[in-house]
Amino acid sequence: MTERNPYAISFGRIPTQYISRDIIIDEITSAFNSDISEEQAFKITGIRGTGKTVTLTAIEKELSQSKDWIIVDLKPGAEFTNDLVAYLYTEVPFITSYIDANLNLSAFGIGLDLKKKSPAASLDLVLVELLNEIKKKKKRVLVAIDEVRKTDSLVDFIQEYQILIRKDLPIYLLVAGLYEDIEDIENTDGLTFFLRATKYEMTPLNIGVIKEDYKLTMGLSDDVAYKLAVMTKGYAFAYQAFGKYMWDSKSKEITPMVLAKADDALAQKVYDKIWSELPPKDKWYLSFIVQKDSMDASELLEITKKKHSDWSEPRRRLIEKGVIDGQVRGKIILKLPRFKEYVESKQF
Template sequence: MADNPFSLSFGRTPVSFIEREYQSREILDSFTAKNPSYQVCMITGVRGAGKTVLLSDIADKLRIEDRWIVVDLNPERDLLQMLAAELVNRRDLIEIFREARINLSFLGFGPEIEDEPPVTDIVAALRRMLEKLTKKNKRILITIDEVTSSQRVREFVSQFQIFMRERLNVFLLMTGLYENIYELQNQKTLTFLYRAPKVVLKPLSLPLIARKYGEIFSLNEADALDMAKATKGYSFAFQVLGYLCWTTGRTWKDVLPEYDTCLEDYVYEKIWSELSQKDKLVLLAMCNAKSSKVEDIRHKMDMNSNNFTVYRARLLKKGIVYVPEYGQLAFSLPRFAEFILRQDIL
């Protein structure tokens, strides 16, 4: 049997990839503009929405351009140190830094440079390098996947802001869960992040999913669209449903129990465990309400309108619910209502 074109692993660009044409274009266009309208952008969405894959896709598209230097940083490490090390070790930049006569030997990188006192501070070293690269008309994209509001990330982002103010050609693309990004931008020194655009991942296009399923499983248009709808455009679900149909040779309707188990084990349990009790009650009320009208949902849980608005807004930002029509609320994730009804809530 041929290799499964679907994959259950996170963070790696899948073989069956659905282009997010609009959302990646928007970021690419503004980063590559002559006068970029922003230099920081954050991608958010629930687990499994495809943040890491979109980040890699954008980074890879810029990586192949001569003008761009892309550096992927790990939020668990010392980011300033890592950025400096990455830049110094890039073969294509050796000449530029040599010509600039930046002596980084004190920091443990690069050669000793005669008659040039070593730079002893990592920020000063980075500044010298970034200035040189900016002069050479290079643009530096720094990516950080899965940020949290840790000391290391805060220190880095705050220094990044200074480099940006110094008009260096630096760009920052980060991904994170809504709550983490929210906490990060609420830090006193990082309020500039409020103004930075946040791209909330939309569902993948159903027609594109249907076409992919149709090709791979030789389905007619209507069947392919039904199967696509069963994923609600949720990236991870698209992979899971395809994966199961491929390995079992059965139709999507016949793998629903396995689909539920997989979604639950890989993501839903985790998403659920991170919600507050009140969030859970709102979601449960959605399952039990007689329609998706906000009025009916509120009625199920006796919550006043002001209170409800707060929870609704938060669940929307987390990407767990969406507004199908004015005054309504529905689940963004497939089979999530069925999952909730299996949980003990109180």
Template sequence: MNPFNPNFGKVPQLFLDRNQIVNEYISELDSNLDSPLQTSVIYGVRGSGKTSLLTDISNQLRQKGHWIVIDLTTNQDLIPTLTYNLYQEATSKFEQLIGKLKSIKVSGVEFQLKNDVPQSIQYQMMLKQILNQLAEKQIKVLVTLDEVKATKEVREFASLYQLLIRENLPIALIMTGLPENISELQNNSVLTFLLRSNRIELSPLSHEAVIKAFAEKFNEGNRQVANPILHRLTLLTRGYAYAFQLLGYLVWKNSAAGDVINDQLIDRLLPEYQLALSRNAYTKIYQDLSYQDREFVRAMANSTDDKVKMKYIGEQMEKPSNYIANYRQRLLDSQLIRVAGYGYVSFTLPLFKDFVQWYAQYDDAGF
């Protein structure tokens, strides 16, 4: 069985540099709901493993008898969905635990709400009743929200959530999002409480962890791989979580027990590797950039060097240093580039320079 899994959102068998994050989060939140982890934000570039991390946390907490986990997505009407799902989970898992809540009438999948009372107030009352009774039984609730954005529904939900935690009700929240979306959230006047939330940054996987995982798994699969090849494979991932799973998957799939993994095999797989990176991650990443951000990365890609001088980028864009510095910071925050020495930057993602050069042709042609 292939030990590598490049599918988005799945918890991979090889969860490098992430298990410690999951274990520490669950241990602290489980022992003390009032800890700084009560409201947490996982952020990182697309493909860094945010949803996989969220899924792992959800799955592990669900196995504990004193937790209820409610998974939400931003395309839902969050407050009614949370209220209904929490009611269903509690009544199902704990039988008559909240059976005395006579104000809630469930018909199919809808609540019977009173016409003379605003729905927002009724849902708020319902949630408080449910959470208060769960608290009596020492049962806690974790709400997960994947790929959060500053939408009207999120703002309404955040306002209610703040009210619930101010009343010391047993509820916690963990969200995932792209760095630029998290910044937008924290700059919203309704969502400023997120500035005080615990932030979990998914930085690149360590070189040591990647090379060790490749060596161990290929050895377990009776595939022979020399140290220079392990080093090349590791460099081809640049610590990008999706790239690690994808490249490992392709190498395993295209080799068999007893085979030698060599440069010829890697060379043969490179086009498929690049195509999958482009199709499944890079195209969306690039398309979400502003026009100025694209100009910056295109200027970087024009350089023959991996470490690009800021002065060179300014010359390519024909813009002053203060203008360039603004977009440099934006791209650093988005984790698409990194500081590569004083006055230098480089791309964080593997083969992203090649992708930008390729995609720029279609940009210029108006596609």
């Protein structure tokens, strides 16, 4: 029987072989499990393919090993308070019993319509009551939202959440989303709490760790494993893509076919989407930027005959999209692996 490929390029699930963000996972789970919770909300951000969903899922998995936690996954476009109360009613037995005995939620499509009970006027008040009941049981609720984006319902929920934590109720929030989506929520009036919540960015994976992973998993030589690891630039999706196609090739060398297949996966799964969202001006600048892995900003301006004021906005967008690294002042460094080849394939 053929051994299954441990690498995967499907979004939304934990591959058999992956490099865990142990520090982020440990810090968030430790904060959530603390007897005195100083932080009850965290944000995970980054571009597509950096491991946000895998990290969020790993944190949920870690917490779910304790009977003290109730994990609730909500969709980004949900009616959050309604869906949270509905989940607690249908999935948590002691809450089901409590609602059936004490509350009439039929107006919200939740629970039983018993004539002896007065209908609940507000789901916000119902949620407070349920969380108080959960607190009596010494349990905690984690609300997790992947691919979070700004909606009216989300804004309402975060505002309500601020009230819930002031009431010292056992509810915790973990969201994951793209840079621009997280920032859009942060910049909304009245959501100061969300703005101040600790944010973790999915930074590149350690090249040395990737190299050792490739060596141990595929039996590659130190030299080949290092070359392959460097090609990924620490980008989590590229780590999976190169691993997958090297494994499939059964070769101990990096072949042109491995590169071609990895390029195709990067294009279809990530780069086509990024490219489609870039304005023509940014694409024009990239036609010059990709001529080198890195260059001085002054060199780019000299080549393009443009001023700093012309470049500032495209620079901001390209940093936000994760295309270039903005950490070194005055330097333009391509952040995405084999993006040079991708841009060149667009045939300016």
